[in-house]
Amino acid sequence: MKLLILFFALIIPSQSQGASTASQLFLNLLETVLAVRSGEVDSGTIKINLPDAPPRFLDEQRFRVFAATDVSQDEIDTTLQHVSDAYELWMGSPYYGKNQAKAIYIMITGKDLDAGEVANREYCDHLADTGFAAAQWCNPDTYISYVTNGGASISSMAPVDGFHFMIIAAKDGVTNNGYKQMAYHEMFHVYQHTNVFSDSVDEVDSKMGRMSGDNPKELVAWWMEGHADFFSALYSRDARGFKDEMQCALECTGPFSVSRKEKFFEEGLKLRNISWDQGDLVDLGYRLGSWFVAYLASVHGEGALYDFWETVDELGFEATFLRQFGVDYRTYLDEFEVWLRNPNEDLLAILDDIYASKARQISSTILTDNGSNSRMASSGLVINDNLFPRQESQVACD
Numbered sequence: 001m002k003l004l005i006l007f008f009a010l011i012i013p014s015q016s017q018g019a020s021t022a023s024q025l026f027l028n029l030l031e032t033v034l035a036v037r038s039g040e041v042d043s044g045t046i047k048i049n050l051p052d053a054p055p056r057f058l059d060e061q062r063f064r065v066f067a068a069t070d071v072s073q074d075e076i077d078t079t080l081q082h083v084s085d086a087y088e089l090w091m092g093s094p095y096y097g098k099n100q101a102k103a104i105y106i107m108i109t110g111k112d113l114d115a116g117e118v119a120n121r122e123y124c125d126h127l128a129d130t131g132f133a134a135a136q137w138c139n140p141d142t143y144i145s146y147v148t149n150g151g152a153s154i155s156s157m158a159p160v161d162g163f164h165f166m167i168i169a170a171k172d173g174v175t176n177n178g179y180k181q182m183a184y185h186e187m188f189h190v191y192q193h194t195n196v197f198s199d200s201v202d203e204v205d206s207k208m209g210r211m212s213g214d215n216p217k218e219l220v221a222w223w224m225e226g227h228a229d230f231f232s233a234l235y236s237r238d239a240r241g242f243k244d245e246m247q248c249a250l251e252c253t254g255p256f257s258v259s260r261k262e263k264f265f266e267e268g269l270k271l272r273n274i275s276w277d278q279g280d281l282v283d284l285g286y287r288l289g290s291w292f293v294a295y296l297a298s299v300h301g302e303g304a305l306y307d308f309w310e311t312v313d314e315l316g317f318e319a320t321f322l323r324q325f326g327v328d329y330r331t332y333l334d335e336f337e338v339w340l341r342n343p344n345e346d347l348l349a350i351l352d353d354i355y356a357s358k359a360r361q362i363s364s365t366i367l368t369d370n371g372s373n374s375r376m377a378s379s380g381l382v383i384n385d386n387l388f389p390r391q392e393s394q395v396a397c398d
Helices: 021-037 073-091 113-130 133-137 142-149 177-194 201-207 222-236 239-251 260-267 276-300 302-309 317-325 329-339 344-348 351-356
Strands: 008-013 061-067 104-109 152-154 164-169 376-378 381-383
Touching: 061 073, 061 113, 073 104, 073 177, 073 222, 104 113, 104 142, 113 133, 113 142, 142 164, 152 177, 164 177, 177 222, 222 239, 222 276, 239 260, 239 276, 239 344, 239 351, 260 276, 276 302, 276 317, 276 329, 276 351, 302 317, 317 329
Parallel strands: 008 381, 061 104, 104 164
Antiparallel strands: 008 061, 152 164, 376 381
16 A cells, blocks of 8 residues: 655745835844844945845745655754754845845655655645746656755756755755755855846856856856855864865865866866866866865955855846956966965965854754744644745756
8 A cells, every 4th residue: 555645844934024115124124233233244244235026936935845754853853954054144134135035945855755756746736836937847856866866956046936946865864964064055055046136047147157167058167066065164064074075175086086186187177167068077166166265265255255146146247256356257267276286285274264264153043933942733734943033957056
């Protein structure tokens, strides 16, 4: 007899749901004032401009979790804790893309294909029931790769679709450092996407830096993925773990027979041209891309990187890079690739100061609206702890 597979949906409301425009503006201002008074935000760097989310953002909920039933409640809670902490780090305070930091759909798969299929179907049904245009091409087989192989991705383009779709596999457990880092990586992609307001796939890809190679028709990984790798390592690990991750990005072999750094120079590659079309070589776009971001952070500070993402919507990738860092990105990459030839101990030496001067911190507690940690369950619907206060397609981001 086929087992009945229940589906759990977890919902966390976003702030100010249903508020009028005037009320929303007041709440945004109040949140800004509180952030400044707490020291969370420096008054000299506040960005007052918070564009409204476009009408295609049909869902005001912050998170909805579609979890397969072979994923335990503890595993769901751990996943939610990771994504909530990452949300607070990069999307908790007022910033340019704040109003698109909602409708974050998280599908958690386990080891069971039947359970994954039901969770996937419930996700697609939700898109249809809510009225998202993307429902008509929702892939009912998304779960298969994650149940089989593990991993995580953002498999939507939120500025265009009106929601963020994150898939994360719990098949290998959720208590290890790798799972937490994977969740942070994907949530940094959410942050990146929130800062672009456009209904054009090409425009979003361009502003994300994915069209910055010599052939703009080939989507490249170094900028968008380099940031997600760097920031997930910086904030999901302790000082030793951060340094270990960055060292591995240079010295581990990954999918190659030699170290990543050695493979990069052996192939005679340019970091800006490494695309997903190049098979395993795209790994270098992620890992050495994270080193370019670390290089920038060591020169300009972590805040300059956030300033890039929170202003790129105005001028686009290339002009924003030039304005923010003072040199065009091709020249800066050439300089970095010369620096990268230094002994690894010299490269690793920049990491201690980066970690010691981290700009963000997590301070919130998971609570329900009444301050308790209670749960309600009705008809398979689980309403879990609320935060208070506070691409397997062409658009997928791993």
